[in-house]
Amino acid sequence: MYFALSVVVKSPQHAAVPDRPQINYPADLPVAQRREEIMKAMRSHQVVIVVGETGSGKTTQLPKMAYELAFEEGKSGRIGCTQPRRLAAATVARRVAVEMGTGLGDRVGYQVRFVEKVQDETTIKFMTDGILLAETQRDRDLRQYDTLIIDEAHERSLNIDFILGYLKNLLARRKDLRVIASSATLDAGMFSEYFDDAPVVNVEGRTFPVEDYFLPPDSEGEDLSRHVARAVQWVTDLDDSGDVLIFLPGEREIRECADTLEGKKFPNTDILPLFARLGLAEQERVFNIGGSKRRVVLATNVAETSVTIPGIVYVIDSGLARISRWNPSRQIQRLQIEQISQASARQRRGRCGRICEGVCVRLYDEETLELADAYTDPEIRRSSLAGVILRMKSLRLPDVREFPFLSPPSAKAISEGHRTLEEVGAMEKQGHLTRIGHQLARLPLDPRLGRMLIEASKRKVLDAVLVMVGGMSVMDVRERPQEKQTEADNAHKKFNDESSDFLTLLHIWSAVDSFRDKKRFKRNQLRKYCKQNFLSFRRIMEWDQIVSELSRLVRDTLKVKTRPLAADRKQWGDEDEMHKSLMAGIPMQFGFWDKEKRAYRSTGGREFAIFPGSGLFGKNKPEWLLAYELVETTRVWARKVANIDVKWVEELLSHMCRYRYHSPHWDEHQGAVYGKETVICGGLTLVDGRRVFYGRVRPEEAHEVFIREAILGDGLRTRGEFLHRLDEVRAEVESAEHKLRRAGGLWSDEAVFDFFHVRIPKHICTAKAFQKWRTTGDNEKQLMLEVEDCVWGEIEDLSDFPDCVWYGENSYDVSYSENPGERTDGVVFEIGMDQIVDFPDYLTSWG
DNA sequence: CTCTCCCT
Numbered sequence: 001m002y003f004a005l006s007v008v009v010k011s012p013q014h015a016a017v018p019d020r021p022q023i024n025y026p027a028d029l030p031v032a033q034r035r036e037e038i039m040k041a042m043r044s045h046q047v048v049i050v051v052g053e054t055g056s057g058k059t060t061q062l063p064k065m066a067y068e069l070a071f072e073e074g075k076s077g078r079i080g081c082t083q084p085r086r087l088a089a090a091t092v093a094r095r096v097a098v099e100m101g102t103g104l105g106d107r108v109g110y111q112v113r114f115v116e117k118v119q120d121e122t123t124i125k126f127m128t129d130g131i132l133l134a135e136t137q138r139d140r141d142l143r144q145y146d147t148l149i150i151d152e153a154h155e156r157s158l159n160i161d162f163i164l165g166y167l168k169n170l171l172a173r174r175k176d177l178r179v180i181a182s183s184a185t186l187d188a189g190m191f192s193e194y195f196d197d198a199p200v201v202n203v204e205g206r207t208f209p210v211e212d213y214f215l216p217p218d219s220e221g222e223d224l225s226r227h228v229a230r231a232v233q234w235v236t237d238l239d240d241s242g243d244v245l246i247f248l249p250g251e252r253e254i255r256e257c258a259d260t261l262e263g264k265k266f267p268n269t270d271i272l273p274l275f276a277r278l279g280l281a282e283q284e285r286v287f288n289i290g291g292s293k294r295r296v297v298l299a300t301n302v303a304e305t306s307v308t309i310p311g312i313v314y315v316i317d318s319g320l321a322r323i324s325r326w327n328p329s330r331q332i333q334r335l336q337i338e339q340i341s342q343a344s345a346r347q348r349r350g351r352c353g354r355i356c357e358g359v360c361v362r363l364y365d366e367e368t369l370e371l372a373d374a375y376t377d378p379e380i381r382r383s384s385l386a387g388v389i390l391r392m393k394s395l396r397l398p399d400v401r402e403f404p405f406l407s408p409p410s411a412k413a414i415s416e417g418h419r420t421l422e423e424v425g426a427m428e429k430q431g432h433l434t435r436i437g438h439q440l441a442r443l444p445l446d447p448r449l450g451r452m453l454i455e456a457s458k459r460k461v462l463d464a465v466l467v468m469v470g471g472m473s474v475m476d477v478r479e480r481p482q483e484k485q486t487e488a489d490n491a492h493k494k495f496n497d498e499s500s501d502f503l504t505l506l507h508i509w510s511a512v513d514s515f516r517d518k519k520r521f522k523r524n525q526l527r528k529y530c531k532q533n534f535l536s537f538r539r540i541m542e543w544d545q546i547v548s549e550l551s552r553l554v555r556d557t558l559k560v561k562t563r564p565l566a567a568d569r570k571q572w573g574d575e576d577e578m579h580k581s582l583m584a585g586i587p588m589q590f591g592f593w594d595k596e597k598r599a600y601r602s603t604g605g606r607e608f609a610i611f612p613g614s615g616l617f618g619k620n621k622p623e624w625l626l627a628y629e630l631v632e633t634t635r636v637w638a639r640k641v642a643n644i645d646v647k648w649v650e651e652l653l654s655h656m657c658r659y660r661y662h663s664p665h666w667d668e669h670q671g672a673v674y675g676k677e678t679v680i681c682g683g684l685t686l687v688d689g690r691r692v693f694y695g696r697v698r699p700e701e702a703h704e705v706f707i708r709e710a711i712l713g714d715g716l717r718t719r720g721e722f723l724h725r726l727d728e729v730r731a732e733v734e735s736a737e738h739k740l741r742r743a744g745g746l747w748s749d750e751a752v753f754d755f756f757h758v759r760i761p762k763h764i765c766t767a768k769a770f771q772k773w774r775t776t777g778d779n780e781k782q783l784m785l786e787v788e789d790c791v792w793g794e795i796e797d798l799s800d801f802p803d804c805v806w807y808g809e810n811s812y813d814v815s816y817s818e819n820p821g822e823r824t825d826g827v828v829f830e831i832g833m834d835q836i837v838d839f840p841d842y843l844t845s846w847g
Numbered sequence: 848c849t850c851t852c853c854c855t
Contacts, residue, residue, distance in 0.1 A: 085853065113855060130854040159854065250851065276852065301851055322851040335850055379853090387855095444855035480849095549855095612848045633850055 023064050024099065029057030031203045035065060038201050042069055046171055047179045047198035051188045053205025054350055058182050059083075059151055060096050063124045066147040066180065070123075075176075077146030078122065082129040082163070084152050085306060086112040093117070093126040100124075113444075114545050129159040134444065136166060136395060147178040154185035154343070155305065156378035161406055162388060168195065168404045169397075185343060187374070194406055210315075210353040216365040224253055224318065224363075225260035231316045231361050232296060236266060238359070242313030243295045245303060247348050249320040249337045251275050254298040255482055261296065268292070274299040274307065279479050280538055283307075304347050315352045317345060319364040319372075325382045327632075328416035330606060331588070334632045339364075341373040378407045385409055385417030386447050390426060393433045394441030423587050423656075424451040442557045443550070448585040449473060453550065455584035457560045461573040464506060465581050466554070467565050470547040471505035472628060472640065476613070477539040478508075488534035496615035499622065500642035502582060503575065504615050510567060512540055579626060579642055583652055586628055588682050590649060591638075593621040600625060600638070603682025611637040624649075646686050650679055657681045664694045664701055666709035668717065671767030673702040673709075695765040702765035707756045712749060716767055720774050722783035726752075733790055735803075738816035746791045755789045 025032035031052060041048045042065070052058040059081075066079045083089040093110035102108055105117035110126035118125055129150070135142060142148070148167065153160055167179050181191050181198075188200040215234060217227050228246060235244055248254050254273045261271050270293045274286050286297055289311045297309055301321050323338045340348075345362070352358030362369065380388070389400055397403060400414050421427040426437035426447055433441070436454055443450040449469045456465030471477070478495075480488045495511065497503035512535070515526040521544070530537040551562040566572060583590070591602035599607045600621075608630050610617045616625075624646045627638035650657060657679050664675035677692040678685065694702035710716050716723070733747045740746070759782045764770050774780050804811050812831055 128854065134855050155853090157853070252849075277850090304852090306852075324851060337851095609848095611850085613850090617848075631850065637850075639850085 023068055025061055025064065026057065026099075028206070029061060030055075030206050031057040031061045034201060034203050035061075038062070039065055039069055041199040041201055042066070042178060042180070045199050046175070046177070047181065047195040049188045049191045049195070049198050049200045050180060050182045050203060051185065051200060052182065052203035053184055053207065055206040055354060056203040057206070058203060059088075059092055060099065062149050062151075062180055062182060063096060063126075064100065066149060066178065067124055069178075070146050075146045078144050079124045079147040079149065080132060080142075080145040081124065081126045081149040082132050082151060082160075083126060084129060084155055084157055084160070086128055087306075089126045089128050090115070093124075096124060096126070114549070129157070129163055133159055133163060133166075133391075137391075137441070140395065141170065141174055142177075146176065147180070149180045149182060151182045152184070152305075153181045153191065154183040156376075156380075156406075158379045158383055158388065161378055161380045162391075164194070164406055165404050166397075171195075184347070185375070190406070205350075207350070208353045208355070208357045210349055210358040210360050212349070213359065213361045214365050214369075215361050215363055216368075217363065224248075224320075225257045227363055228257045228316065228318065229260050229264055231363060232261060232266065233264070235314045235316070235359070235361060239313070240267070241294050243289075243297070243309075243311045244314040244316060245297045245299060245309055245312045245351055246316040246318070247303065247321075248298055248300065248318050249322045250300060251277065253318075253320075254300070257298055258482075261298075266294075266296070268294055270295045272297045273482070274303060274309070276300070276302050276306070277475065277479075279481060279536065282481065303351065304344065309351070311355060312352045313356060313358055315349055315358065315360045317348045317360065317362050319345065319362060319368065323376070323382070325377075326384045326413070328384070328410075328413045330604065331384075331416070331420075332606065332630045332632050332636060336633070339368065339372055341376040342369060343375045345369060345372065380405060380409050381407055381413075384420065385413050386420040389414070389417040390421060390433075390437065390441055390447050393427065393431070394438065399431075421447065424448060424585060426451070439557050443553055445469065445473060445550070450585070452582050452585035453554060454558065456578065456581035457554065457558050459574075459577040459581050461577045461581060462554065462560060463563050463565050464572045464578050466547055466550055466562060467509045468502045468505050468578070468582065470543050470550060471502075471509070473546060474539055474543045475536075477536050477543060478613075479534045479536050481534070484534070491533045498615065498619065500575070500579065501614050501616065501640040502579070502628075502642050506565065506569075506572060508535070509543075509565060510569075513565065513567065576645070576648070579644055580648055580652060582628070582642070583626055583644070583648060586626070587653055587656065589627045589630070590625060590644060590684075591627060592624050592646070592684060600627075601684060602627070602630070603684055605683060606630065606636065608636040608638045610641055611639045614639065614641055616641055616643070649681055649686055653681055657686065659697070661692065661694070661698050661701075664698070664705045666705060666713065666715045668710075668715045671717070673705045673765050675702075695763075699763060699765065703760075703762055704753075704757070706765040706770070707753055707760065708749075710767065710770070711756055712752060716770070718767070718771055720780055720783070722774075722780055722785075725784050729785055729787055729790055732787055735816070736787075738818050741816075741818045748790060748792045751792060752785070752790050755785055756783065759783060 025035060038048065038050065050058055050062060063079055063081045070077070070079065083092060089110050089112050093108055094104055097104040097108040100108055105119060105122065107121060108124045109118035109122035111118050111131050112128050113130070150160060150163060153164065164181070171177060171179065181195070183191060192198050192200050215231050232244065246257070248257060254275060258271050258273055272285050272295055274283065274297050286309055297303070303309055319340055320337050321340045321344065322335050325334045327334055349360040352360065385400070392400060392403065418427065418431070421437065422429065424447060425434060426440050427433055436451070439454055440447045440450040443453065449472060452465055452469050453462065456462045478492050495504050495507040497507060512526065515522050515529060527537050530540060554560060554562060588603045591600035591608060594601045597607070599609060601607055608627060616622065622643035624644050625638070625641045626644045628640040629638070631637050631639060660678040660680065662676050664673055667674045673694040675692055675694040676689045677687065677697065678689060679687040694705065730747065737744065737746050760770070761773060764773060804813055
């Protein structure tokens, strides 16, 4: 039931434009009925907001309207239509191509990662929003487009928010550009206000009514699976044939609920789990409708947006979802179960009522729904901003804080993004991109992963690290079906590397690689191998494509050639160098096993445990680990780890280490000043009290210790003439002290220290260097000190304190000492036995 | 002793 709209080609001067195909709008689509209104709004405004629920047909019909309008205005540029997901971009393009009667890739085309079906004459181009974003790097004004349609804007992904902000700026520069933001959200006011009161066109969905029921947990505090079972029973009592879709937060809950439901033995029922990590075959079971059994699908959020399950009559909503939130100050991704927003609840409810009237059973009460957030926080408020900031810098956009984001990110998140970029050497303190930063901006990777590649190229281990980085950027290729967990674990064991999950990736790669004939995979054999070994064929293919793409880009941006990873491990390259390369991207992601705490302690006071999916899980804990990604669920898990040598941290991160030096002392045997060194990085002690040659690290302090302990403390093995002089002077001063009854009151170590300090060159702190200097030229002469050099101020007249007293013909030696309380305290005359008789009495009272 | 979902 289609009806054709006759359209008149207005102006013949655009005859050069290719033949215009007749544009038909399926009349049963609500959006077709709003065509006039939408086109009118587009004629009079640069930006139009179209709000339409699923089934309104906006995704397929808006591009055609924009095409019609562009033709009417004689524009020849493209209409770009973005989609959040690759599959959607491809399938929508195919549909629209059919509706417009052209081949895919001709007038209507699409581009997603790895696939480009676009030619010069392509006028309507569907693409993922990531592709459009990438195009801003090559063409800042997006000149190829006259119109851009941003679909599913309500999803508020990082890409969408960035594109909206970018377009807001671009619209001022390009008055000819037309933008349509299309959203399923009721709150179009926000978008409208954002785009300076852009008109909003509402299009109703083509859906059947859905009844709502609230079935909160019973007063006993029943657990989720019993609660779900009760809801399924409730639905079954109503109708035992309509298919049911149940929204649960995660795989574990799905598994538990599946077990409980199986136990209840509902008649004629298939229990089908559905989540993104599920193997292809198991996912496909969800799409096979028309069987005789009633299907109960237990799904995560995949079923909310990404996967549309046909034939659903009943939705059971647990009201829960795992939501990822990046904690910028701890640099940990939290993945906790949360109450979903009202918008998300509405989306889940909308998954039924598409083929007939539906029922939505909510496992919470009405008040909970009313109290829930209106919208899920947009992704930009929940993610690390390093990548976004890098991209903005590379596009030479103004500061992040001034960028017109729909929801501006927090100051904390912004500064963390900057810090991360600085950490990997992409940005200087002042905020300028470095050479590395510019290179990273050209790689379709998280900046941290890109940094690993750059480092690997320097360290000559690029081929291996390319495979590792590719493996880290795809979902785990290992599959672990519920029924065959131990079987899968056993199959995976042969890939496990005992010290590194990153090497495990290489082991898997090289196993898969053997199914290549030259460059191409022998697909059938590989598929069989994957099945036998519990690997995901699809994700392996994706991995392979990413590695090829990256090696091409690395060749262009880093000007380095790559080669396929060798079959023989011995030719992979230096494994230490590989791990050092990884560390360049995730410098602060290491930790050590704290035996007492029984946990890994990481930088910034963080703690983590090895994720059970790691090959290092349950083994004797390596002392130092490198951890890619910390995720907090039931506890903080490190997903992929490798054993590292703590020395690497110091070697690579000396600029982030704090070095503390203490206990310098003169080592007479070595003839040098040694001390202790403690190295701390991110609050972790890497090295505690390592002996260090002090002259290297603290030359001034070492020089002082040398003077005090080697010279003043008599610690030199080769004593020069000046030291004998020192001894003499010291004795002289000491004697004066006794005469004056001022022990220690004249001699000043500090004065002597100063004497040597100004005369001995600053760099000298070893016996050898000193000896060389002292024996050169007249240097030693400078060191011959006098009494005046060793005392504070002037010495009083000592003529009243003779060392020898004459009486008649006899001379008596006199010594002085200050030993209060002792017999030797005071003046001592040395009188020979033969002299006693002549010793004058008055002398003893002298003084 | 286990973790939502996309994208360049």
